[in-house]
Amino acid sequence: MRETSIPGLLVLDLPVHEDERGWFKENWQREKMVAVGLPDFRPVQNNVSFNAAAGTTRGLHAEPWNKYVSVLAGQIFGAWVDLRPGPSFGAVATVQMGPDKAVFVPRGVANGFQTLASNTVYSYLVTEHWTETARAHYSYVNLADPALQICWPISLDEAVVSAADREHPLLAEARPVQPKKIIVLGGNGQLGRAFAQRAAQDARLEILTRAEADLSDPRFAEKTDLSGCSHVINAAAMTTVDHAETAAGRAEAWQVNATAVHRLAQRCAEQDVVLVQVSTDYVFDGTSANVDERHPICPMGVYGQSKAAGEQAVLAHVRNLVVRTSWVVGDGNNFVATMRRLAESGIDPLVVDDQVGRLTFASELARGILHLIDTGSAQGIYHLQGEGDAASWYQLARMVFELCGHDPDRVQPTSTAAYRASRQGIAERPGHSTFDLRKLRAEGFIGRPERILLSEYLALLADVS
CATH class of the missing domain: 2.60.120.10 (Jelly Rolls)
Known part of the structure; x- marks a missing residue:
């Protein structure tokens, strides 16, 4: 050849x-x-x-x-x-x-x-x-x-x-032949919005919101037009962890995170389209730190169980990718935006100090997924989260207060057990949400430092407030 x-x-x-x-x-x-x-x-x-x-x-x-x-x-x-x-x-x-x-x-x-x-x-x-x-x-x-x-x-x-x-x-x-489309599901979410921002420079990206592709609809997969498409990135999910433990939430979680994903994977396989499934640290029980892609899954609650089932449905077909991530921060409701709002409002929060992880900025998550697509990375599972030292939610809250010019000592620590005892209907969370990123780095993707991204994100929030 x-x-x-x-x-x-x-x-x-x-x-x-x-x-x-x-x-x-x-x-x-x-x-x-x-x-x-x-x-x-x-x-x-x-x-x-x-x-x-x-x-x-x-x-x-x-x-x-x-x-x-x-x-x-x-x-x-x-x-x-x-x-x-x-x-x-x-x-x-x-x-x-x-x-x-x-x-x-x-x-x-x-x-x-x-x-x-x-x-x-x-x-x-x-x-x-x-x-x-x-x-x-x-x-x-x-x-x-x-x-x-x-x-x-x-x-x-x-x-x-x-x-x-x-x-x-x-x-x-002559009319240039444009590349095949990359459909992004979940355009209303933080990751979907990050892809929408990239779509201005990347004509391949077609962003579908829930109004256009609703995974809670039993016929969602059949209604989604995959013609002229090379990849589907499924950034849509039912992510309300506490609600997933209720009767109504359990049904919704399994429909959106598992059943719809199973049918979508079948449809993509029929049309020779690669499916990229965005998954979560909740497929693990959080007892181990820095887990790699070979670590056995062991979800604690309904949300993690439904996402784990969705992973298996995607991996049953060749060429597909599963990208696990954690603690996503982007355009929308998230922990960092909440802590900034509390800091500016004069509220002193009580934040758990025994759940440890790394922030993942939606812009970096989108960039990493496209890197895997564009470099033709092998099928399978990849872990993608922020670069930097692991920290607890309490430590991150203190960092947000400090970067916003407020006294970090206003943030007070508490344990997960005490936090759950003070509130009704709080689902279990992983104690450790840290990934081993060596497999992703071997594919040539190196994320930007978390502290720099956090500073940029807070500056952006200040500009729009």
């Missing part, structure tokens, strides 16, 4: 076994080809084009799917033009092909060929089923555009070319 001038366009040499009867080849062999570096692109449809005359020329068409092209009989001159936005837009690659070669064509790269022999048979596997509506998402570029400098072996004046192919736009007018 060799690379070309177009990123992701790969040329494979196929062994052809000949004898007096003819020849045989493995035209597509998933295990062997993935082993040498071809993407595991999972074709769903096989198309064959028979071309009676030499000089038959087709293209240049960029469809919204990956394609694996090969020749079953005859010879072709293949040409490809990158129509994806970015520095390689307009790049050209050409290959002369017989039965002993194949080419992997990534989504957004325009494909064209010219037959060099009569009775040529051209085959291609694609990763999405063709429909009439799919044609609206094609992009084209003219075979004869001088800017491409494609040296067709047979002059296009003498070639067999359809009228439609002769009328395609020049490269300067």
